[in-house]
Amino acid sequence: MARRQKLLAKIADQRVQMSEFSSQWQPALLYADRARVIFSFVRGHAVLVGGVAALFLVRRNGLSLLLRGGWRAWKFYRYFKGVSTKAFSQIR
Helix, strand or coil: CHHHHHHHHHHHHHHHHHHHHHHHHHHHHHHHHHHHHHHHHHHHCHHHHHHHHHHHHHHHHCHHHHHHHHHHHHHHHHHHHHHHHHHHHHHC
8 A cells, every 4th residue: 555655656646747847848849840830731732832932933023024934944945855755775
């Protein structure tokens, strides 16, 4: 019975220590939890986030800059695809 009382007292002390520890780390853990939620949303809704980002680009810089960037990306893709096709055909 005395051993049980000692263990219960030890458990109570550990609870107090744990509550003090968790109260110190609570703000940091809240930020980490929010970051995790935001990351999982972005990962699950990539098209939506990309559309919103494109909308901000259009509003900030105009449609012409967005189209010019898209055209450059398309040209780079076509160039890279051609170079990689030639390089791999020479390897075989």
